């Protein structure tokens with residue numbers, strides 16, 4: 001089967017004054033549908049930049065990025081944004097919930113943007129809240145929820161439209177280790193069932209065991225790849 005994501009010599013350069021920074025430097029990567037991939041590496045190694053390229057948030061300086069058969073490097077910003085809305089979900093380290101809205105309203109936000117009527121989006125939001133174990137907290141505002149609960153709302157919002165791929169930059173970075181593990185287990189349960197592809201950036205080695213493959217970056221290049229089977233040896 002064709003990979004859901006394929007990059008060929010993907011590159012992102014930044015010009016700062018007289019110097020050129022190779023944030024992502026010739027990455028060739030294939031990700032299968034349903035795979036859980038972790039991008040690791042030291043600070044400044046290019047993890048967030050690679051995630052932004054794969055998610056179509058930024059376009060590459062050179063090379064190809066093909067997702068679901070679509071060449072992202074050929075799209076302009078508006079087309080990339082439409083592509084993201086249709087196929088991609090995001091989970092953020094700091095949750096990025098809107099404080100003035102309740103849990104269910106936050107979850108339903110992507111549906112509202114798509115113009116789905118109130119009754120339908122409330123029903124769908126409640127179903128997803130149920131899935132993440134927070135139906136009882138539907139009317140709570142983000143400040144009335146714990147960090148772990150806020151992240152579960154963030155996850156619910158990311159998946160309410162049923163995206164093919166979910167990206168997460170340090171999704172457990174603000175959580176204690178036990179809550180972080182619970183969040184990863186929840187993501188695992190839902191995504192394995194739905195066949196969702198999941199790509200996360202994490203510094204935390206504890207999180208790698210929830211993934212199928214880790215790619216470690218150094219200076220914008222893939223330094224090492226470790227498969228789940230190899231890690232368990």
Ligand SMILES: Nc1ncnc2c1ncn2[C@@H]1O[C@H](COP(=O)(O)OP(=O)(O)OP(=O)(O)O)[C@@H](O)[C@H]1O
Nearest residue numbers: 014016021023041042043044045046047048049050
């Ligand atoms: N907008 C930008 N302009 C200039 N340089 C940038 C920009 N974004 C990133 N960089 C540089 O590109 C390199 C990779 O940055 P990136 O944020 O991808 O690293 P990272 O591995 O995610 O780091 P961290 O773990 O600290 O978040 C760094 O040297 C960084 O300074």
